[in-house]
């Protein structure tokens with residue numbers, strides 16, 4: 001995944017400085033076109049803009065290790081438990097020990113846990129979110145007489161399968177010189193991100209490729225659109241095509257807009273609160289940013305309230321207030337793709353704004369699209385985009401009005417002067 005400034009800042013807020021062995025600095029992207037040429041796009045290198053390729057598994061491993069290293073002596077972690085319900089009995093969550101539940105005939109082991117505060121960070125299909133809806137349906141007036149919780153959900157029809165090229169093969173390949181760029185093949189909706197160990201992780205959203213049922217089909221598709229990539233994948237794993245067919249496709253997510261992220265002393269964060277399409281690679285960065293905001297809120301409440309007492313209902317409600325507008329904006333921007341439309345006008349606008357920024361950085365900020373790699377609030381990015389649109393379409397409108405008016409004016413002058421000069425007999 002691509003980890004950017006807002007994610008890094010959140011990790012720093014938790015006192016973590018990610019080791020360089022986890023981070024591959026990214027200079028930009030590189031699109032491989034059908035005619036064999038490449039098109040480069042640079043990420044901003046100004047202070048405050050950071051973009052890294054990082055392995056999810058390595059990042060999760062590092063976070064887990066940091067948690068367990070004893071900085072938090074009261075912390076306990078439990079794995080292998082799945083939340084199944086939040087009970088009528090106040091503040092009781094029931095978990096299933098799913099390690100046992102698959103064995104036929106074996107009684108499911110259910111564990112009840114009492115909580116003071118519950119944070120649902122359980123992803124786009126959040127069970128905590130479903131349970132909040134159940135709780136509110138059963139007792140509509142429970143949540144401090146708020147508006148009923150509402151959810152808009154849009155499913156992404158695209159599925160995704162992963163691809164991997166290990167460090168040994170990658171280092172001697174044609175991809176290696178561009179290891180610091182996200183590499184894309186539009187014709188196959190395929191991309192690779194370089195990792196710090198020299199490998200490339202990536203995948204494809206191309207429906208024909210992802211739904212191929214034979215290894216022959218997989219090889220044909222890749223040979224047709226990216227033959228050089230197929231060679232590398234086969235060098236990495238001679239059974240690559242068979243394994244690719246067997247790999248279960250994963251959903252590329254949903255776009256979820258929730259009217260609030262809390263219910264009493266239960267809070268939703270990350271994809272559970274605001275899942276988004278992976279268009280701009282912002283979901284995880286936004287989820288990490290949620291943690292920073294939540295942490296700040298806890299600090300604020302702890303420093304202003306009675307010692308040792310945290311009013312969790314208020315913290316949760318305040319989180320919704322601080323985060324809702326930004327979360328809704330980034331979910332929508334990933335769905336509409338409006339920050340960087342790849343049509344003729346979109347590309348023209350990008351070119352113009354990039355050039356103007358290079359010439360006069362004091363007057364023309366970095367484009368709204370690039371601001372995704374900073375920690376600028378998403379609502380401000382949206383505002384910047386509206387200003388850019390007004391500026392660009394204003395110029396187009398001006399040119400569209402002025403040029404024809406100018407031509408008409410010139411024609412008028414010519415006609416009238418030729419009329420005046422015409423000799424009369």
Ligand SMILES: Cc1cc2nc3c(=O)[nH]c(=O)nc-3n(C[C@H](O)[C@H](O)[C@H](O)COP(=O)(O)OP(=O)(O)OC[C@H]3O[C@@H](n4cnc5c(N)ncnc54)[C@H](O)[C@@H]3O)c2cc1C
Nearest residue numbers: 001002082083122123127252270271278281282283284285
């Ligand atoms: C193809 C693809 C590429 C992406 N690339 C990027 C990128 O480059 N950069 C980026 O920022 N984002 C990216 N994203 C988005 C990113 O993956 C998500 O936004 C991010 O993982 C959300 O984190 P989360 O912790 O909220 O949820 P998740 O990562 O979904 O984690 C939820 C966790 O909850 C657990 N869980 C689920 N149900 C229960 C239950 N009932 N009880 C207990 N535990 C449960 C799950 O096992 C899981 O461990 C991408 C997404 C996709 C699909």
